[in-house]
Amino acid sequence: MKQPLLLLKPTQFALGLREVARKVAHLKELDHDKRREFIHERPVPVVLSAKKRWHIVDHHHHARACWELGIDELHVEVKADLSHLPEPEFWSAMRESRWVHLHDQFGLGPHAPALLPEDIRGLADDPYRSLAWALRHAGAYEKTDAAFSEFKWADFLRKEIEIEHGDEGFAHALSAARSLARSPKCAHLPGFLK
Numbered sequence: 001m002k003q004p005l006l007l008l009k010p011t012q013f014a015l016g017l018r019e020v021a022r023k024v025a026h027l028k029e030l031d032h033d034k035r036r037e038f039i040h041e042r043p044v045p046v047v048l049s050a051k052k053r054w055h056i057v058d059h060h061h062h063a064r065a066c067w068e069l070g071i072d073e074l075h076v077e078v079k080a081d082l083s084h085l086p087e088p089e090f091w092s093a094m095r096e097s098r099w100v101h102l103h104d105q106f107g108l109g110p111h112a113p114a115l116l117p118e119d120i121r122g123l124a125d126d127p128y129r130s131l132a133w134a135l136r137h138a139g140a141y142e143k144t145d146a147a148f149s150e151f152k153w154a155d156f157l158r159k160e161i162e163i164e165h166g167d168e169g170f171a172h173a174l175s176a177a178r179s180l181a182r183s184p185k186c187a188h189l190p191g192f193l194k
Helices: 017-029 032-040 060-068 087-096 127-137 149-160 166-181
Strands: 002-004 044-048 054-056 073-081
Touching (some): 017 032, 017 060, 032 073, 149 166
Parallel strands (some): 044 073
């Protein structure tokens, strides 16, 4: 099933725009048919609310990259139909299922679900979310099924490392994060490698 991308409601406040840029670059490398196939094979998981809104519960970076490329519809995979629940119970179920992350780009929260962005365009850039993604991509920790694992790494790194502006500042922060990632200070984080 396809849905208009801008009618899909985010369930988080922020993402890493460096990761989005990487996904945009990858999609641009594909020819038209391969891009359509790639996007078709990666449906966005959604949950239906009482207000008949589709809420994205994963792949926010993919959805944002598609929007930046001018793609206006995405295939969705329905994870749950919670439209029978009143709004407070809906958000309670979303929290219990770990389908909503209510902390912002500064690591502050939880905020009220009513403050979530209306659509994918409203997601703020969290440079530490980009740093956590780049760190995992560099092999410093493993991908896990733990909910919000990259946000957990981002929140930890936010307290430990300063990211200066520009690509060079980000590269320095990534180098420092790689050194830190295998230290005992990170043993509590999902995907930690000894």
